[in-house]
Amino acid sequence: MAVPKRKMSRSNTRHRRAQWKASTPQLTPVTIDGVTHRVPQRLVRAFERGLLRPDG
Numbered sequence: 001m002a003v004p005k006r007k008m009s010r011s012n013t014r015h016r017r018a019q020w021k022a023s024t025p026q027l028t029p030v031t032i033d034g035v036t037h038r039v040p041q042r043l044v045r046a047f048e049r050g051l052l053r054p055d056g
Contacts, residue, residue, distance in 0.1 A: 025040035
């Protein structure tokens, strides 16, 4: 793992952290028991197999 050789200034640390943005997951419609639910795309297989159940 990369380790910094010097202390980073507070300004640079905050500027670097500001670049990370969370994005909303892309929702995909999935039909379970005749009802269509919108679930995150990476979890579609789990819902289809019955490992996860949609709330509501």
